[in-house]
Amino acid sequence: MSKIRVEGLKYRYPDMDSLVLDDLSFEVEKGAFIGIVGENTAGKSTLCYALTGLVPHFFKGAYGGNVLIDNIDVKQSEISDVTSKAGLVFDQPFSQMTGSKTTVYEEIAFGLENSGVEREEMRIRIDNSLRLMDIEHLQNKNPYDLSGGQMQRVAIASVLAMKPDVIVLDEPTSQLDPQGSDEVFQVIAKLAESGITIIMAEHKLEKLAEYASKILLLHKGKQIAYGSPKEVFSRDDILEYGIAPPVYVRIAKALKLKNKAGFYPITLDGLKQQWNVGDE
Amino acid sequence: MKSKGIWSLNFSTIVIALIPIAVAINYLGKVIIETLKLPLWLDSIGTVISSMLAGPLIGAFTGLINNIIYGFTLSPISFVYAITSVVIGLGVGVMAHKGWIASISKAIVIGLVVGLLAAIVSTPLNIMFWEGTTGNVWGDAFYLYLESIGMPQWVASFGDSVVVDVPDKVITVVIGYLIYQSLPKNLIRLFNNNNEIEKL
Amino acid sequence: MEPIHSYTDKKSYIDQIDPISKLLFAFVSIFITYLFSSIPITCFVLLISIVLLMVGRVLRKIVPLLAISFTLLLSIIIVQGLTHPTNEMPLLTLGTIVFYQEGLTFALLITLRVFNMLAAFGVLILTTKPDDLMESLMKQGMSPKISYVFLSVFQLIPQMRATLGKITDAQRSRGMETEGSLMIRIKAFFPLLGPAVLSSLNMTKERAIALEVRGFSSKGKKTFISEEKSYFYPKFVRCGLIILLIAAIVWRIVG
Numbered sequence: 141m142s143k144i145r146v147e148g149l150k151y152r153y154p155d156m157d158s159l160v161l162d163d164l165s166f167e168v169e170k171g172a173f174i175g176i177v178g179e180n181t182a183g184k185s186t187l188c189y190a191l192t193g194l195v196p197h198f199f200k201g202a203y204g205g206n207v208l209i210d211n212i213d214v215k216q217s218e219i220s221d222v223t224s225k226a227g228l229v230f231d232q233p234f235s236q237m238t239g240s241k242t243t244v245y246e247e248i249a250f251g252l253e254n255s256g257v258e259r260e261e262m263r264i265r266i267d268n269s270l271r272l273m274d275i276e277h278l279q280n281k282n283p284y285d286l287s288g289g290q291m292q293r294v295a296i297a298s299v300l301a302m303k304p305d306v307i308v309l310d311e312p313t314s315q316l317d318p319q320g321s322d323e324v325f326q327v328i329a330k331l332a333e334s335g336i337t338i339i340m341a342e343h344k345l346e347k348l349a350e351y352a353s354k355i356l357l358l359h360k361g362k363q364i365a366y367g368s369p370k371e372v373f374s375r376d377d378i379l380e381y382g383i384a385p386p387v388y389v390r391i392a393k394a395l396k397l398k399n400k401a402g403f404y405p406i407t408l409d410g411l412k413q414q415w416n417v418g419d420e
Numbered sequence: 421m422k423s424k425g426i427w428s429l430n431f432s433t434i435v436i437a438l439i440p441i442a443v444a445i446n447y448l449g450k451v452i453i454e455t456l457k458l459p460l461w462l463d464s465i466g467t468v469i470s471s472m473l474a475g476p477l478i479g480a481f482t483g484l485i486n487n488i489i490y491g492f493t494l495s496p497i498s499f500v501y502a503i504t505s506v507v508i509g510l511g512v513g514v515m516a517h518k519g520w521i522a523s524i525s526k527a528i529v530i531g532l533v534v535g536l537l538a539a540i541v542s543t544p545l546n547i548m549f550w551e552g553t554t555g556n557v558w559g560d561a562f563y564l565y566l567e568s569i570g571m572p573q574w575v576a577s578f579g580d581s582v583v584v585d586v587p588d589k590v591i592t593v594v595i596g597y598l599i600y601q602s603l604p605k606n607l608i609r610l611f612n613n614n615n616e617i618e619k620l
Numbered sequence: 621m622e623p624i625h626s627y628t629d630k631k632s633y634i635d636q637i638d639p640i641s642k643l644l645f646a647f648v649s650i651f652i653t654y655l656f657s658s659i660p661i662t663c664f665v666l667l668i669s670i671v672l673l674m675v676g677r678v679l680r681k682i683v684p685l686l687a688i689s690f691t692l693l694l695s696i697i698i699v700q701g702l703t704h705p706t707n708e709m710p711l712l713t714l715g716t717i718v719f720y721q722e723g724l725t726f727a728l729l730i731t732l733r734v735f736n737m738l739a740a741f742g743v744l745i746l747t748t749k750p751d752d753l754m755e756s757l758m759k760q761g762m763s764p765k766i767s768y769v770f771l772s773v774f775q776l777i778p779q780m781r782a783t784l785g786k787i788t789d790a791q792r793s794r795g796m797e798t799e800g801s802l803m804i805r806i807k808a809f810f811p812l813l814g815p816a817v818l819s820s821l822n823m824t825k826e827r828a829i830a831l832e833v834r835g836f837s838s839k840g841k842k843t844f845i846s847e848e849k850s851y852f853y854p855k856f857v858r859c860g861l862i863i864l865l866i867a868a869i870v871w872r873i874v875g
Contacts, residue, residue, distance in 0.1 A: 153606070154615045196617045198433070198832055199610070204620025215617070220838035228833045235826035238834065239440070239772035249845035251834035256841045284779060298834060433836050436765050437828035440773040441820050444780045451784065452812050456798060456805040465817070489773050492750075493625055495688050496741035497734070550730045553699050555692030560699055567703035576703075599817055607825055
């Protein structure tokens with residue numbers, strides 16, 4: 141049974157003329173890591189909102205089709221019920237700090253307080269989140285005194301503490317410097333190992349190639365492809381959709397290094413392997 | 421129970437996110453004016469923007485919270501003028517939602533009206549708490565002048581307030597209008613209570 | 621980043637009084653000074669506030685507050701001394717300007733009332749952590765959403781000041797002048813205000829999304845991560861203050 145089922149999803153923001161999401165249908169297995177790729181107007185963020193209930197409940201607008209998380213229909217549910225099942229982390233570290241708490245520890249507690257979790261359970265969950273995100277040493281600091289990468293990890297920790305089944309990340313490193321970016325990708329790798337279902341919209345395709353089990357390619361709101369990273373990134377028409385494939389693919393293409401199934405390697409190791417195979 | 425229309429008092433999440441930012445904008449106005457040493461209060465820009473976005477009741481509430489917070493952090497004297505802030509929020513909110521703030525010249529007129537309203541509300545407060553003065557140098561000088569030509573106390577106090585509040589509110593409403601006009605549509609849209617989820 | 625509230629933890633007896641009692645005290649104290657037009661009574665009430673501030677070890681912090689009200693008080697003294705309706709007996713003459721006794725006496729009363737207002741609220745403000753005040757109010761039924769609004773303003777303002785500082789530096793390096801003639805200063809206003817306001821308003825949508833994601837709209841019962849604070853017999857103190865208030869009102873009507 142899939143964790144998430146999207147069936148014929150269509151969406152238009154209020155007062156706008158055109159659909160931002162146009163007939164999307166795909167399924168996500170429990171524990172999978174799905175990457176969403178596409179150029180800036182493709183609808184990646186809107187899809188992230190749709191998977192977490194913000195579309196339609198926060199943004200209103202015109203909505204068609206279904207998004208089912210564990211068979212619960214997003215459009216029929218209360219927004220807080222959806223956000224407790226599917227948490228969202230987005231690109232602005234600063235805005236994701238609530239601002240009403242003076243320590244990282246209490247900041248992570250915020251979502252748990254809203255959800256009525258008992259204090260003992262809160263403490264356990266906060267400690268777990270701090271550990272998983274490598275931010276235990278920051279727990280008494282004021283959230284606003286942190287670096288971008290640290291704030292982003294606090295944001296992820298805060299969402300994780302609510303124990304969602306799915307975590308959706310919308311370009312979590314686009315506003316960070318290279319060090320912050322690395323810090324965040326490291327904890328995302330840990331998340332991937334923990335077995336939680338992850339959906340991540342990203343431009344840094346090399347990173348997605350490392351973790352994702354499937355890639356969803358969007359263009360102007362339409363679903364172009366949904367398949368393994370090798371399949372999707374090896375497409376010859378990929379540049380038409382406004383994205384450049386991972387650098388290893390581009391090198392392999394230039395060297396004409398396809399593998400037996402007709403796909404290009406998407407990681408450095410894959411490239412090395414192909415290169416050696418080609419040598420024989 | 422959500423109410424619609426101009427008098428909706430809907431503490432939705434977007435409204436709750438707006439109010440602290442509006443109060444901080446009020447504060448920014450004050451800080452900039454003090455740094456530049458210009459002779460105005462200019463501490464209601466955020467309240468005005470809040471009323472334009474979310475309606476008169478939320479604007480009034482923003483004004484109230486604003487003065488309560490100033491009272492706790494700057495000076496308890498701000499508590500007294502909470503009523504004035506509420507009236508400013510109400511006034512701008514009602515007129516904005518009736519569509520009357522549609523150009524700079526109209527904004528100036530609205531500013532005049534709101535300034536007068538603020539003066540009318542502040543006068544009894546000033547008289548009750550400190551016999552009519554406002555603490556503003558120009559206003560109090562005008563108070564002295566009016567008293568010296570034989571005007572009764574309430575006239576002097578009203579004159580004091582008008583001289584200070586009317587220019588200040590005219591400029592505030594005009595600035596609020598200009599800023600509102602330059603906000604992205606996808607932000608303004610979020611405050612529209614009439615949006616429903618349509619079926620596709 | 622230093623938050624803007626004035627609370628410091630002095631661990632005094634006053635800290636152990638619950639915030640709502642302190643709030644009640646401020647109202648009762650101010651009400652009494654306005655109930656009676658009497659300088660001795662106002663002095664007495666002011667003295668109580670000052671004693672409480674001393675016990676709370678925060679007396680020195682009230683001085684900046686008084687300084688802020690300086691212009692208000694000075695103008696009151698001058699204006700009332702010159703022009704109060706009951707002015708009859710001259711007290712001080714500077715050339716053609718005459719200050720009358722009645723007006724100056726009245727000005728003294730008002731000044732004492734304002735000092736008391738600052739001191740009485742000072743007891744609340746300087747000895748209460750904002751989080752604790754919010755917690756007490758929520759126990760009385762205030763919505764957690766309002767608590768959020770308050771607490772987030774306390775942190776948001778220092779952040780905005782910092783952003784404003786950066787914008788000011790950036791604009792200055794582009795040649796904007798902030799000192800000089802009135803015209804120059806007026807011209808400086810917009811390049812400072814505009815970016816600061818727009819950047820903070822743009823944050824509203826994202827902040828709201830972040831709050832939704834953390835269950836802000838959830839309708840169930842809320843819990844609290846911090847332990848509930850215990851105070852010194854709150855019901856006793858509050859009843860005492862209310863009885864005092866009623867007694868004062870009765871005395872005014874009767875006496």
